[in-house]
Amino acid sequence: MIEDALIIIPAFNEAAVIEDTLAGVKKFAAHALVVNDGSGDDTARRASRAGAIVLSHAANLGYGATLKTGFTYALRHRQEPYLITFDADGQHDPSFLESLLSPLRKGAADYVIGSRFLAGPAPSTPVARKIGSRLFSLAASAVTGLKITDPTSGMLALTRNVAKVFASNLFPLDFPDADVLIMLSRMGYSICEAPVKMHPAKRPGSMHAGVLKPAYYICKMSVSMVHFALRRDLKALRREMENAG
Amino acid sequence: MLVKQKIFAVIASAALILLIGLLIKRRRLREEYALLWLATGIGILVLIIGYPLLLWVSRLIGAVTPTTTLFLFALLFVILISISFSVRFSKLADQLQQLITELAFLRKELEDLKQAKGPAENK
Numbered sequence: 007m008i009e010d011a012l013i014i015i016p017a018f019n020e021a022a023v024i025e026d027t028l029a030g031v032k033k034f035a036a037h038a039l040v041v042n043d044g045s046g047d048d049t050a051r052r053a054s055r056a057g058a059i060v061l062s063h064a065a066n067l068g069y070g071a072t073l074k075t076g077f078t079y080a081l082r083h084r085q086e087p088y089l090i091t092f093d094a095d096g097q098h099d100p101s102f103l104e105s106l107l108s109p110l111r112k113g114a115a116d117y118v119i120g121s122r123f124l125a126g127p128a129p130s131t132p133v134a135r136k137i138g139s140r141l142f143s144l145a146a147s148a149v150t151g152l153k154i155t156d157p158t159s160g161m162l163a164l165t166r167n168v169a170k171v172f173a174s175n176l177f178p179l180d181f182p183d184a185d186v187l188i189m190l191s192r193m194g195y196s197i198c199e200a201p202v203k204m205h206p207a208k209r210p211g212s213m214h215a216g217v218l219k220p221a222y223y224i225c226k227m228s229v230s231m232v233h234f235a236l237r238r239d240l241k242a243l244r245r246e247m248e249n250a251g
Numbered sequence: 252m253l254v255k256q257k258i259f260a261v262i263a264s265a266a267l268i269l270l271i272g273l274l275i276k277r278r279r280l281r282e283e284y285a286l287l288w289l290a291t292g293i294g295i296l297v298l299i300i301g302y303p304l305l306l307w308v309s310r311l312i313g314a315v316t317p318t319t320t321l322f323l324f325a326l327l328f329v330i331l332i333s334i335s336f337s338v339r340f341s342k343l344a345d346q347l348q349q350l351i352t353e354l355a356f357l358r359k360e361l362e363d364l365k366q367a368k369g370p371a372e373n374k
């Protein structure tokens with residue numbers, strides 16, 4: 007049973023699946039925090055009934071902002087040395103939580119990405135997302151010098167120091183992606199990938215659906231990646247944040 | 252520049268300045284948001300009233316007619332105002348996110364307090 011990590015689960019209208027997800031997580035980890043992002047359904051009550059700590063946004067802020075709330079709460083109110091982000095929709099397999107944490111416990115990394123492409127065939131994804139993910143993988147790998155196979159993964163493990171960066175205004179409020187990897191790498195944090203299994207989402211619909219949204223996302227991500235690749239003050243910001251306690 | 256064009260530009264810029272002044276007076280527009288709008292109106296007015304200045308600026312930037320210079324400056328100001336709004340919206344988005352996060356923490360604390368108080372009151 008994992009006692010040294012808080013599992014942060016961002017959730018938006020996941021009432022249908024949140025109890026199953028939490029039941030799965032609770033088999034492997036003792037502490038789970040659900041951040042309910044202004045859901046219009048019963049997500050918060052069901053998550054609370056399933057034994058999770060629940061925080062509720064008064065309005066829908068988006069995935070990145072929800073994670074940020076989770077990191078801020080963990081830094082202020084919890085003591086676990088490690089944090090793991092885990093999707094509420096049942097895509098992530100909790101039996102991989104231990105292997106995700108392993109590099110952090112050994113001190114081999116500060117940030118671990120759960121890669122669906124390292125653990126056998128990954129579930130099929132929409133073409134737009136596949137192309138975007140491949141482009142961002144290449145860009146992130148080129149800048150960081152690491153082989154990144156799954157920059158869009160939502161299953162991540164990180165230390166409290168990395169959480170301090172994520173709780174700051176450097177963290178994107180929509181979707182953290184390859185830009186965050188570039189930022190962490192340029193701050194000097196060590197990054198690695200661990201194989202994880204992902205299931206197809208139980209709920210249809212994706213933010214990458216349509217034409218305009220993926221196009222906007224690719225443009226926004228490109229600007230964000232260039233921004234972090236060009237910044238010269240990231241190492242100084244890291245020292246500042248770590249010294250701030 | 253035709254006299255008609257001059258009269259129209261003076262009326263338009265004066266109306267803009269008056270409107271901004273009125274909005275500030277009625278507290279429907281904060282002074283810090285009005286600065287660029289006022290600068291736009293005053294800038295156009297100065298260029299029209301000081302016609303030799305407009306001619307000089309037109310020659311300087313290579314504009315064929317003074318009217319083009321006026322439109323160009325008006326367009327530049329509108330772009331500046333849009334950028335200024337984007338900066339303010341970004342700040343507002345950050346502040347909104349912080350507010351909602353803090354509200355979520357307060358809600359959680361309140362729920363915890365209620366839960367702790369509930370059993371104690373039943374004793």
